[in-house]
Amino acid sequence: MAQQQIWYGGDYNPEQWPQAVWAEDVQLMQRAGVNMVTLAVFSWGLLEVADDQWDFGWLDRIMDQLHQGGIKVDLATATAAPPAWLVRAHPEILPVAADGTRLEFGSRQSYNPSSATYRAYATRLTRKLAERYGSHPALAAWHVGNEFGCHVARDYSAESAAAFRGWLERRYGTVEALNQAWGTAFWSQHYTAFDHVEPPRATPTFPNPTQLLDFDRFSSDALLECYLAEVAVLREVTPGVPITTNFMGFFKPVDYWRWAQEVDFVCDDAYPDPADPASPGLAAMMRDLMRSLGGGKPWILMEQAPSAVNWRERNAPKPAGQYRLWSLQAVARGADGVMQFQWRQSAAGAEKFHSGMVPHAGTETRVFREVEALGAELKSLAGLVGSLCEPSRVALVLDWDSWRALEQAAVPASLDYVAQLQRWHSAFWRRGLGVDFVPPEADLSAYDVVVAPAAHVLSQAARQNLAAVPGRGGQLVVAYQTGVLDPDLHVLLGGYLGAELREALGVWVEEFAPPALVAGQWVPELALDGLAAGPATDWAEVLHAVEAEVLATFRAPGALVDGQPAVTRRPAGPGAGAGGAWYVATAPAALDALAAAILEAAGIAAPLLPAGVEVARRGGRTFVLNHALEEQRVAVDGAAVVVPGRDAAII
Ligand code: GAL
DSSP states (O other), X not given: OOOOSOEEEEEEOGGGSOHHHHHHHHHHHHHHTOOEEEEOTTOHHHHEEETTEEOOHHHHHHHHHHHHTTOEEEEEOOOSSOOHHHHHHXXXXXXXXXXXXXXXXXXXXXXXXXXXXXXXXXXHHHHHHHHHHTTOTTEEEEEOSSSTTSSOSOOOSHHHHHHHXXXXXXXXXXXXXXXHHHTTTGGGOOXXXXXXXXXXOSOSSOOOHHHHHHHHHHHHHHHHHHHHHHHHHHHHHSTTSOEEOEEOSSOTTSOHHHXXXXXXXXXXXXXXXXXXXXXXXXXXXXXXXXXXXXXXXXXXXXXXXXXXXXXXXXXXXXXXXXXXXXXXXXXXXXXXXXXXXXXXXXXSSTTTTSOOSBOTTOSXXXXXXXXXXXXXXXXXXXXXXXXXXOOOSEEEEOOHHHHHHHTSSXXXXXXXXXXXXXXXXXXXXXXXXXXXXXXTTSOOTTOSEEEEESOOBOOHHHHHHHHTTGGGTOEEEEESSOSOBOTTOOBOTTTSSHHHHHHHHTEEEEEEOOOEEETTEEESOEEEEETTOEEEESOOEEEEESSSEEEEEEEOTTSTTTTSEEEEEEEOXXXXXXXXXXXXXXXXXXXXXXXXXXXXXXXXXXXXXXXXEEEEEETTEEEEEEOSSSOEEEEETTEEEEEOTTEEEEO
């Protein structure tokens, strides 16, 4: 992108307002420093008013007005909400839930991603827009659809079932190969024809786990096909105009490693809860994911709320200063754009209580003042556009198959995959370290520390990849529930982990022994002696340290794991420098002590920051973000920096 300024603006829905308001909008945008808006996301019904009957007049006018005002447009293909006439003419495009319920028209995303009819109409609309606006001077980028999978991530209609069978035939070739992969000898699930296979709809009890996983994979691919069908039109009609779609942070239904290959720049929609003290850490992790998905390149924060959202049980506004602080956090962690949902707060519809940059009460408001102030501040940071974040030395393995499999039913204990990642991310974030996310088969040579928490599903190539880290001098950290299954979800027998990781770590796992939560208490209550001494939660297992040093043991009187190894380390062989392979069989409350030991072994000096303080480096600038309410004093590169509560210093 030939970009001069940090993008600032948001979703703009002029069709919700009389045209008299549009001129005021453009003036206010200029006042607020807005240089980019996302237009026409939900405008299909007002653009194609009946089958193949078009009304582009209003969009022409606002495109021109924005251009005259010096504001660029991230123009949507408008395909995220099919109009009523289309649904009535072709009810088969409506999505079907797992229990067979057809989801009616009247909100948005009322389409089945596999519907050939939907795709035909959507690509025709895309072509019309591309032909009409492809050379409009305001056009900066194409915004395909919106948040693919947000509401309808899986569809169980007959058309999707047929597409699923086609996907399975391409994947497995023969029904015997499918039987083998799905382990259908179990519960008489053997198939003799692809035609007999259905999506995992409501079943009497647990469905086949690999069928479930394949349906997840298929559903992500079906959405991707929808996206790519529009992309093909745009590439043909407007080559050279960048194309994107907005991701949603840690979103389980859609495999963003795969999707990120198909966008010209990565975008994220991020709505951490303003009322949750854990939000800054979670937001930092989402920013790191977006940077990683783009291979380190700048990304765009495509949506955030200027203040409250409307879709939680209770919707806290952002307290004064938080909008700025979280926006700067995104820039510090690699964003070249800070965009909001939405420009003008709606007066009608299901989102009328969602904040906007121009609130219901108008411009003499706290929110608008903060919006204006941030616009000015972002302008002053234009020098950062295109710059990279300080390279991360720590990588966290993230894998969609592992996520989906770990959170299936009928497992030793239900675990929250993102919580496993966040525990580790937070341990590094609290020390001012950027963390890159990597898929398990990625090139890991740039990292001194590679952490794989609950990387439940690992191919042999991935196991070899991870196992090679200590041998080249890195620290490999494997936490529980990693390497339990192969990509068909068959157990890696003989002590879990797979031979490659058992060898690298010098351990094997005999038996899982997760504590249960009874009346809010862990039973058994786990504690650690040794490194990371103190309570532990979430998981335990009977671990055998064959060739590894035991750094911590479980204390859990009466339980299987009492006195058994909980944290181990196998130093890499001669010639591998300080390389080491750590195994962590539980979630120590004192993860900081363990992280400190790992970082020390890796030669990374990164002391703990005061609580609530975040430090991130990008383009030669150091961002010191104080998420706490109290003033904090931080040593940055040898100098003391004092940052007031909920404020930031950019050095
Ligand atoms: C996003 C969506 C926007 C708006 C916003 C509200 O998921 O893309 O259109 O609905 O949420 O928070």
